[in-house]
Structures are given as structure tokens and as C-alpha cells.
Amino acid sequence: MKFSAFIAAPLATRPEGAHHDIVISSRVRLARNVKGHPFPGWAKKADRLSLLEAVKPAVDGLPEMEDAFSEYLQDLAATEKQILVERHLISREHAAKSTGSAVVMNRAQTLSIMINEEDHLRMQSIQPGFTLKSVFRGIDEIDTQLEKTLDYAFTPKLGYLTACLTNVGTGMRASAMLHLPALVLDDQINKVIQAVNKIGLAVRGLYGEGSEAMGNLFQVSNQVTLGESEEEILGRLNKVIEQIIEHEQNARATLLQKKTTTLLDQIGRAYGVLLHARSITSKEALNLLSFIRLGTDLGFFAATQRQPVDELFTVTQPAHLQRSTSQKLGPEDRDTLRSDIVRKRLADLPPPDSSRAVA
């Protein structure tokens, strides 16, 4: 499949129902290596290429990867790689790779397999909403199919062996992307982050490791991979996320009741700027869109606005903007184009109406 056809497909929509407003997406990734081959970071180019040729056919042959987008990294342009990063389909580390690495992903953009990232295989399943368990089952099934043809590096004592000691054991990193504007507005977010860190889970920004928190988006994931089974890790993570959701809901209710003016001011300002700005940075856009999203969750905007606003989070990212035009955009051009796109999409959005609030 061509990149253009792959990327033009509509983004998956969020399932309706409990917690899907707060949990943007759920993701599980597994790290695997093939016995007898040095890990990618230490392997010579020839080693990486021979591993790639051994593994890629197995991945391409998966029934889930029928009609997949499958490409060697050196055949992807920088913008194309960056778009995949912005969609959370490949890591920033993988986007920096070239000859000797590849990526295979299904048409629905829910399964992505990176070959020769930090490990020989990094496979992930990602879906909108709070769906960690089903996301895990999806990727576990892929792993079970691949192990029939690939001889994984595994020992009964240490489990799956990985390049980094932090992944050894299950090789699993499960995470959920949470939208927590009320906890940020109510100055509770640092307390929550500290509490979550204390119980061995990590909180990161929008693009994972080392990235900044923008748009009130936070990624919560497990740290431990050895000594706990996949089910135990997921169970613990699920419980913690449920608690964070509860805190966010309580903070939203408190804001509605006690700090109505602050809340309306934030949402109203976001609305004003997004509808009238002529230049807007990616960070500012995300932070303001976050409040429009919160306003929609609270009923200030019609529920039909959800999908367009959700999509703006992605399409206003730098590489997505670059792709929408044939000219080479500088940062200032991007900011102008971004504001144009936002204004156009939100043109029909009526002002926030607090009388429709639902707590």
C-alpha cells in the first residue's frame, strides 16, 4: 500500500461510553528479540539486514497484516516518518532509523510492528478509549503467531531478553493517554503524578519518554516488567487509571460548582483565540483545544463537536501540516496554516453555553 492511501484513511473513532472522554487511547507494546542475533544497537549493518530479511516475511505473512502498509525506513521521507510519530504508530527513536529497519502496520492503524528499533521487534496495538485489556489480547495473539516461526531470545528465569534491562521479562509496556484538564486547572496534577510514580508507574508527556506534557495530556505506563505477569501488570495499571479518572471527574465537578468563573473563562478564552487567531503554535493549539474538549465533555458544546475537535489534535501537528501543502513550510508558515485550519474546522461552533452543563 502507498503511504498516501494508508494515511488518508479516516482515523479510528472513539467508542461511546464510560471513561472514553478521559482516556484518549490505550496502547500495549511488546519487545521481542530473535535468538542468535546481536541486538540492533550493537549489530553491524550486515547483521541488521540479515535479521530484517529473516523477520519481515514472517510479519508480512500475518493474517492481520493482509493489505498492510509495509516499508523499509530508508524508503520513507522525513515528513512521512514524522506523521507516523504524530499518530503514535512509530517511536521517535524509530523515525531516526534508516537502512536496516522497517515498519509494518495494518490498514486500520491499530497494529504497528517496528523491526530493528531498540529491539528486533517492537510490536504495538493502540486503540481509542479505555480498552487496555482488549488491546493486550490483540497484540498477544500476534506475538503467539510470530513465535511459531521466530525463535525468541527467552530464558525461563529472565523471560524475554531485551536490549535494555528495563524491558526484560514480559517485554511489555502498557499505557493509557489521559486527558486531565481539570486536575491541571485545580493544581492537583503534581500530587497525582507523584502518587503514581510512588507505586512504580510512570507518567510522561504526549510523545512518551522525555517529552513535554502538552494539551493536558498525560501518558501513564508500567515500569516493572520482571516478576509480575502480564495480567498482574494490566490489572494494577487499570486500577490506578480508574482512580485517576475518578479524581479528574471529581475535579471537574468541583470546578463546575465552585470555580465556575475560572472554568468558563478558560473555555471562553480558548474559544476566542482558536476562532480568531491568525498564527498559532502547536503547543498553544493543543493547550486551547484541550479546553474545547473539556467544554464538550461538560456539555458546553454539542456532542457532535467531539470528533472534529479530536481530529484537530492530530492534524495540527507539524508533519501533518507539512503534508497538506506542497510548499516547504517554515515554523512561521506552519503557525499561520495551523490557525487557518483550526478556524475553518471550528467556524460553525457556537460559543460555549454553560446552561447546558452536565456534571
Next chain:
Amino acid sequence: MLCDVCQANPAKVYLTQIVEGKMQKVNLCEACSKEKGVTDPTGFALADLLLGLGTQTELEKPSSTTVVTSDTPQLKCPVCGFSQADFKKTQRMGCSECYTTFSESIAAPLKSNHKSLQHTGKVPARQFRKSELAKKMKSLQTDLTRAVKEEDYEGAAQIRDAIRKLEGKLTPAP
């Protein structure tokens, strides 16, 4: 003096705390002290910060943490040539055999990162089969020794055939 967390801005907040008779010091810049919640001295424990710091820096700034004991700096993986010094530099292993080569020195970092040193999760079906087959092989070999001892040559021949068959299963076809 630079901030211990971001290593970029000058430290403005100096903290000293005595935990279990041990003095711990940490220096932070304004932004990091705020982020870590240091502004509120009652709700803050240095140990927590250090604990959180450990996991953070370990992931983001691999070079700043030294987790491997350097008593055997010359140790090299016989399979891939990766050395203890390489590990110190990259904080990554060279190949799966490195786990055997450096088994002693990785025990401590594994322990500090994880819950225990025994995997309890998924096992590839192939491994499962292998260990079952290995068990069967062992029992066949015991049977064979006994058969020979008892001069039951017919039985021994049968067992030898079974062993040959099993050997074929244990060494995968190329």
C-alpha cells in the same frame, strides 16, 4: 552549581534531609523544585524525590547512572564481543548471550528496576515444548542405562530408537 534534576539551570533550592541516620542532599533549580512539589515542605519527602529521580534519570539520561559494578572491566561477551565498558556507555546489552556473560553485574540493576528476578509472565510455546521434550529425553536415557545394566538388549534397542526420534525433534530442521 547545577540543578540535580535537569542539569541545565543553576540550583536555587538546596535541600538536606536525614533519613534513617543518613544525610541526603539535593540541589534544584526553581522550575524543577516547583515541578517536584518542593515548595510545600510538609508534603515532601526527599526519599520520594530521590526514588522518583532514580527511575526518571535512569530512563532519560542513561549516561548519568552507573549501575554496573566495575570489578571485572575486561569481561567480554564471547558471542558478540560486547564489554562491560560498552554496557556502562550505552546502558544496553549487546546480544541475548550477554545476559549469561554479565549475569552477576546485572542482578543489582534488575533488582532495583523490577519486582523480582524471576519471570512469571508468558512463555513461548516453543520453549514450553522444549523443556517437556528435554524431560522426556532424560527419562529415556535413565531407562536405557537400566536396560543395558539388566542386559535387556531388545528393550535397549527400542529405547535407543525412541531417543533418536526425539533428537530429531529437539534439533529443529534448518
